[in-house]
Amino acid sequence: MLTLARAGKVRHLGLCEVSSATLRRASAVHPIAAVQMEYSAFSTEIEDPATGPLLATCRELGVAVVCYSPLSRGLLSGQLKSPDDFEDGDTRKEFPRFSPENFGKNMDLVATIRETAEKKGVTVGQVALAWLLAQGEDIFPIPG
16 A cells, blocks of 8 residues: 555555554554544444554544444434344344344334434434534544
């Protein structure tokens, strides 16, 4: 990537799913513009000091955070009602948050967010995105 940047073929470099240590190593070689990670009200590992702390490192180094799955792979979309909503082959069935033993508990949390959404006259997804945007100006959700 450095060769491409030095040749003028790449303007900015970004990384995906990296640790804080990897980001530091890469930044020592060339400025990193963005890191892409899963980040939502249900996926906050990026904030956890025990696992990085990646978000703090991004902020220290001036690296933007591009957040994929800001609606927690559909959990915060307001559309899912049951683990049976997934078709055969849907990879979400492999995630613990969608397992039959966890799904109900997570839907209880979604119901709490829905209460806030209804008071505001917006959707669950809009509340989830607003929460994420409120985490900082360096946070860029990419809902799909």
